[in-house]
Amino acid sequence: MDALFLVAAVLGITALLSVPLGRYMAAAMEPGDAAPRLTRAFERISGARGGQGWKAYVVSMLVFNLCMFALCFAILALQQHLPMNPDGKGALSLDLIFNTTASFTTNTNLQHYSGEVSMSYLSQLAALMWLQFVSAATGIAALAALARGIAGRADMGNFLIDVQRASFLILLPVALVFAVVLVLLGLPMTFQGAAQALTLEGAVQTIARGPVAAFVAIKQLGTNGGGFFGPNSTHPLENVSFWSNAVEMGAIILIPMSCVWMFGRIIGRPRHGAVIFGVMATFLLLTIAGSVGFERAPTAAFAGLPIEAAGNLEGKEMRFGATGGPLWAVLTTATSNGSVGAMHDSLNPMTGLMPMLGMWLNSTFGGNGVGMINMFLYIVVAVFVAGMMVGRTPEYLGHRIEAREVKLAILALFAHAAMILGGTALFAATPWGADTVLNAGPHGFSEILYEFTSASANNGSGFEGLGDNTVPWNVATGLVMLAARFIPIILPLAIAGSLMAKRRSAESAGTLGVEDATFATMLTITIVIFGALTFFPAGVLGPVAEQLSMPH
């Protein structure tokens, strides 16, 4: 019961909060004539002005991200010479810098390092936390542009203005409020170096600390997931209590949920947004039910032991139990967050499948902005097949879906599958991967599969149990993260650009409706068949084989 209550409370309250926040986000991204001075200020800061077509928008986005990449790379590479380094953190290896920069630029936050060991405060704040803001803002901006294209506007807006709106009007205020809540709950927020404590045994213990609350706030809200400390939100100073655990879980999913409402509002079809929200929520609830169920079921290893009834507590933060762990695991992977509240490596095999499923689909709320953008790809495919089934040239909100749109959508879905399966195959068959896993058999396979899944979904969580700070891992996942970030943004924007150029057709009773349960069903089936089936064999060889191979 307590499990159900926790799930219902976290999801329910967050979903309720997301409605007004989504409305606010739509207003912030689309102020119209409401706040002319603010818009002028943004124009002055960036020197940008006027609307952009999809190509110009993409170019601005790429150039901006390239600059951010360079800035972050420079700070990390020079951290030992830069200020705000009270604990004297040293130089990092080049491949780790590349991987980390790629990871944070792409909103992935895959961490092949341990923050409290390797990073100076300047690196944490100016490089990593800064990117946590602007990468999330990039996603929200891209979604706003996509929605404008679909809404049939003359242009997609202006990236440099959008990214400021998303940063200053959405992420900054929400993160500020959330950080204050976290400080009140007891998270540290200080620029002093590590604390020295004398333990009862008389030993000297060094306790790492720093501006944790600020970092955790945007880590959770921006679907970033890169923790201040290596153990992420299982670390007692990142996640101090049951209450901090609950609000941090809510924060994971808050903005991705709001993005769906924002999308619905900008395209002028809030009901369509609600239908998409429903489909995403269905997948989320199914994976949560699966993971919590599998994790609470006693495994053969515990059979007959006194702790059998408690479920699988291995790798759990004891304060949060066998429900909090898997719930976090699903939330963090259904979105592209990737912070962890339990060791995924220690989850029961089938429980481990659920986070992977979330990342394979990568659209059951998904990352800030980009989750909804990924869902758009499934919508294009669903609308195309369903449109034929109602006997009309497929249309989405009055735009005809034709060869070009189908081509771009299927290409994006192909890229996601190819990066996960191709990467896994390469590393599973070579010492690059095979020598780095800590477990044999299907579990080791899951460790490799999970790492590429996480990189391609721009998630950033680790299954762990993997010695991943090696040159091949750093380079491969770095490249995958970059490609997996920008391909699924550029291709949908290209689709929207192509839709914008077409004459819109009127809707009638003969048009496929996108606001009813029938469409939701069609979309669900499309996601299962085009998304999940692709990964069926990999899932069978990893978690399913492990589950079925366990002694009964």
Place this chain on the structure above:
Amino acid sequence: MERRVATSLFTTDLAAAAVRGALAKLDPRVLWRNPVMFATGVVAAFATILFVRALVTGAGDAGFQGQLVFWLWLTVLFGNFAEALAEGRGKAQAAALRSTKAELTGVRLTGDTRETVAASALAAGDVVMVETGALIPADGEVIEGVASVNEAAITGESAPVIREAGGDRSAVTAGTRVISDWIKVRVTVEPGQGFLDRMIALVEGSSRAKTPNEIALTILLTGLTLIFLVVIATLPAFAAYAGGSIAVPVLVALFVALIPTTISALLSAIGIAGMDRLVRFNVLAKSGRAVEAAGDIDVLLLDKTGTITLGDRQASEFVALPGIAQSDLIEAALLASLADETPEGRSIVALAREEGFRTTTTAGAAVVAFTAQTRVSGIDTGDRSIRKGAVDALLKLHDHDPQAVTALRRITDRIAREGGTPLAVADGIRLLGAVHLKDIVKSGVRERFAELRRMGIRTVMITGDNPLTAAAIAAEAGVDDFLAEATPEDKLALIRKEQQGGRLVAMCGDGTNDAPALAQADVGVAMNTGTQAAREAGNMVDLDNNPTKLIEIVGLGKQLLMTRGALTTFSISNDVAKYFAILPAIFVVLYPGLDTLNVMRLASPESAILSAVIFNALIIPLLVPLALRGVAYRPQPAGRQLLRNLGIYGVGGIVSPFVGIKLIDLAVSGLGLA
């Protein structure tokens, strides 16, 4: 379709020709047009090489591989067979069309010289003389003369039609026969470009260009194939990690089972069969694209006369002026109509007889016939001079009593408001009253329009009537809107306006002045009796000259797309069961626990793989009838349509292979094949 043509799908001749065609289509250059089937062919060839190697070296299970190779090739052949069969049916149609065209000759007039030349030598602009008994050698326009022409060869209608220079009946079609008089025809098309030529090419499938929809679907299917290629190509590495390996023929089997072969195999058959159904319906389309556009129609412009109402008006009521005896009016109207052979005249006689009037013509009566100048007709008998006609025309004959005129106006206005046409009747200078001529709305059209509305299609009635009459008929027929006193310019403007609102418009027309509107409409159906200009401007020609057919054409277009969508859904849904058949079979050696996934309890790994591949192959011929006939279509809103098709082809597509593969597995293991 309500009017489904009952033709058998498999005659022996057609099937034999299709088998030959299936083999001929193995040519890689032909196969390449269908990327998914091409991929199937390539891996089948690859598997064949491995099979031969296994035979030679004796390594591996050659018997199992041989069966796999057999079924893989059969998959490709079944696809080719479906296409060849559809083409064969089209060819049979085309042959009938072409036989009329064979060896046509014409008498070409150049200045004063006449020469007999083959039809293929006639170029656009040539003038030919066609006399009684001769076949018209090329599509063209009558420039001189008038003749009756038998067009049975293309329309199946044996009653001859009049073709004359000028006006709306000037177009003639190659292959039709002049049965009286003579005409001079100016050829309007280059050889091989005539309507028949284009139609023959379309139904044969030889020059069938893929429609935009088909291209998009092909891209989707090709993309899926690429995704599954990655899925399959990565499996050996996964297996190697687990310390095992997968035989290449098994990988090939899984690949072919997963890629959407079913829909790809049937794709072109669906398209060709759609054109074929249209031709059976006596409609010629200039492109497949036009047929699909018909399915997208939002607005249907329909001419009132002949489409919504019967062509002829019928007398329904006699309305006498105040102070005039009803019997006087009826008798006068009857007398005036006795010699009137028009449908209106006959209906007046019939109505009067119903009322019990037996009057017949008296000897010495002089019939006054209707002329376009006077617009009245009647009879002079003894001292009476009875006239009937349009109100204004009749009133012009004499200076009538203004009071009676006012009373008559009141009556005729009421008739007009009710959608009728008033016919005034006068005896000399005495106005008697009016006959209510009613436009009879065809039975059943109201229901058809309701159907269309449910499908989301708006109907607009086009009429030359005044707005009052038009509104009344529109209400009675249940159309959504009407355009009264319509000129060709009005029609064009209406089409443009609808299109600017993002709607697709269909219309039919026959006159030269309809040509701009036909060209502007997204689907323009020209009547075969119409002018050459109209036929060139439209993208379809209706050989039966039945404007109501637009409604059926819309249905055909929708059915074409729905068949594609339904089979795509079915094809992809099948993959779930195929995974459950093949994956445990491949990996059970590595992880014995995976036997749990063998939910169908298939006999052995080999049998499981073989059964999945056999199912994948056999489902193609099983679905050929559905592809050729089209999925059942009934007019209903899009949401209900989707739910229905999703239920049948989506859920059915998931469930049926579980059953099918299990049954095949029972047979395969029972026969000891694997």
